[in-house]
Amino acid sequence: MTNQSQQPAANSTQKSQPLLKISNLKTWFNAQQNNGDDIVKAVDGIDLQINRGETFCLVGESGSGKSISALSIMGLLPKDVTSHPDGEILFYPQDQQNSIDLLTVPEAQMRDIRGSQIAMIFQEPMNSLNPVFNIGEQIIEALLLHHPELSYAAARQKTIKALTDVQIPNPEQRIDNYPHQLSGGQRQRVMIAMAIACEPELLIADEPTTALDVTVQKEVLLLMQELQQRRNMGVLFITHDFGVVAEIGDKLAVMHQGKLVETGSVDSVLFNPQQPYTKKLIAALPHNLKQHKPPQPQLDINDSNHLIQLKNLRVWFPINKGFLKQTVGHIKAVDDVDLEIPRGQILAIVGESGCGKTTLGRSILRLIEPTAGQIIINGTDVSNLDRQEFRPYRKTLQIIFQDPMSSLNPRLNISTTLTEPMAVHNIGESQEHRLQLAVELLEQVQLNPDYLWRYPHQFSGGQRQRIGIARALALNPDFIICDEITSALDVSVQAEILQLLLELRKQRGLTLLFITHNIGVVEYISDETAVMYQGKIVEQGVTDQICGNPQHEYTQKLLSAVPRIAA
């Protein structure tokens, strides 16, 4: 191994040196189970070059082949179902004169390269660490594997240094912690520490911050940037978030259906895209959508006609401990929330994961029973009604969920999903009439009426989310809670769904409670915004005011952490 990390970072002669050169890479999957030789061309001829000390961002929507490209570089794809009919991946290690073609290199040599010269960070910090070993053991094991000459004590010292590098507090003690004792952001730091402990020349990061909150994401991104500059690493950064790209990227490639659509410097691609696909993708960013927002009904902000009022709403979960399960304390998921939702408006609730925003939404629908407080709908307090008494209100309150995979019953076709609630609430005179209404609903969410007889597994994520919207509309509600409905969707689909919601709001006079962590979406869609932090609402007001001139300390921190595409 070289002593590359001690070399000056801004070594200009090194910076332009190529580190990885991919030419015409093809990765095909043989899907034999569909009788016949179906070939899925996951990666279909990409060319790219990563230089030393450069952050190369690969952007694309889900299924575009970005992760497969990364796994091809690492040689981690299952050999029995994948093939590389063409192309080469040339890797230029520091200590060798010649380049190595990673596609043809023997597996034994590949194992040496993997981890020591090319390292990878995965998306899920929860799954990427082994829960039965403490973090020190996991990093030391990788270190000793690639540097058998190190003694255990030396490896431990090196590990502590790596943990210090990734800014884990008290690394001497933390090294003996197990993964569950760390927060999500800390786990991702440990993953980075594990990846950089062997001082790799190329770091592949596959959506490393997608599962993290924005404030944590900001810290991790800063950390990666700093480490990369200090060690003059090449970084292949895979993401779907253009904001992140703008923050850390040097070069940017946009991937679509296994091909690279456009490659160039970050600024040139982001602000001057040449290809129609790239243009469409960038125009679909909430930040850019705003310019094309359809005109919305003018609302009187001071209108006292509130559809929903929450007074001192509390959802506390008891913590039971000991033999007799005594309650020793409470987790205050929602703590004394007062909120007024004016009729016909879109109120956004923003906050990081675990702040209680989802619990708040569900407790309004009484999917989670509130511990105390009042929920006043149209002037009636419904928080103490029993199951039967509350049923008429279910008609007016609906919810759309985050995960399009689990929000539809996989065993029922769409017609049943839509007509069953209508029948229960006596909407429509006959089944034929209800089916007619269901067809109209599908048309309203811009889906083909033929889809009525299909099952959920036959739809894409975006289509499922539309069906979820149609189901929520089936009972003709006044109020819909949208719980992170776009966070599992690609940016172009997200744009369509958001536009659809605005359109429906206009047509039907809906009131929406829009729960999200995506500030861009909030700025686009909502009239009012409430910021939630640790179970409490810390700031509430008109969206433009909150986003433009935040008052509360936490709101300021949150907004400043949002990665933005600086104009």
Added chain:
Amino acid sequence: MQLPTRVFPMTDPMSEKTHNSTDSTTPTPVIVSNTFVQRALHNTFKRWGARIGLLWIALLTIFAVFAPIIATSYPWLLSQKGIITSPLVQHLSAVDVTLLVAFVNTGVLWVLPGSAQQKMLIFVTVISISFAASYVLIKPPKLAIYEQYRFNQNTKNIDWVITAPIPYSPQDYLRDYGDTGLEKPLAANNRSHWFGTEENGADVLSRMIHASRIALAIGFIATGIAMSIGVVIGGLMGFFSGKTDMIGMRIVEVFEAIPTLFLLLTFVAFFGRSLYLMMVIIGITGWTGYARYIRAEFLRLRQQDFVQAAIALGLPLRSILFRHMLPNGIAPVLVAASFGVASAILAEATLSFLGLGLVGEPSWGQMLNQAVRSSSFNWWMAAFPGGAIFLTVFAYNLIGEALRDAIDPYLNKS
């Protein structure tokens, strides 16, 4: 090392713009049959193990339904002085007739189109009518004289006769021949006993065919009782959780502590020998496993968004539990049930072997008992009933195994 799960559907998210055209793409490879049950069955019976198992069970079902026709001492048709009669039809019992009607009915409904609910309704109606009618109308002679037709045949009183392929009833001890019993398979030339005879002189094959009824009935009914109780109790425990769950689990633990076999022995001692009692006892002590499975599934499903959506839509509890949750959580129970059928058959065989089974009618376990009790070891009396028990249990296990593989999402994903 984990691989991304979204490898295969390579659809273009942008193509959603085209959703208004009728020929828009479907994202996942569309499987021919749509509903989950059809897909699961398709995947199950793709496996050769399940096919062999199913073949054996089907064969057994046919034997069970047609037992009084295949193996009977009464001739199918005979002509005596120019008058053609069918002693077989005269001697059919009400149960035999109902079973035959049910079998034909199932076959016809299988072929005819119609929704599952309609078919179920027709099936239940036809069965209950035919059951009531046959009990009222069919009065077979109380006294069974198996020898009369053979006697007539030998004395040339009959013009011609068509007999069953196995012309011996299970309780026909062939007194008229003066046989001593314990005849080896295919020993005598004039009268062929394929599987030999037992110590009383009755035909072993005939007894085995008639015993297949008990084996099938006890398996299905006992498991059916256990499953219904288990699904309801487990479903309520899983859905309501909290206190209901705690009480339910204690009941489950109490029932799990009851040793089924000893309870059966006690009940037989108190209330005498009854097949139905046996079924009920095996049923009400065996539901705990199903309850645990359903509870675990429901605890998981309750958190799923589509169940939350069903609650938010104000659907009644019945619909949420049985329409939205049960079909999504029934799979492990079905697998357990196919193993449960096998164990119920074994329980009955064990009881009969211990000499606590039914008195009048033959059962496989009781035949094994006969083999043990007789003075000398007669291999045919042990091997054939034992083999039948083994094959049946094996067949159910094969089906259960294939079903488990078929519904395993990890094997079935791509």
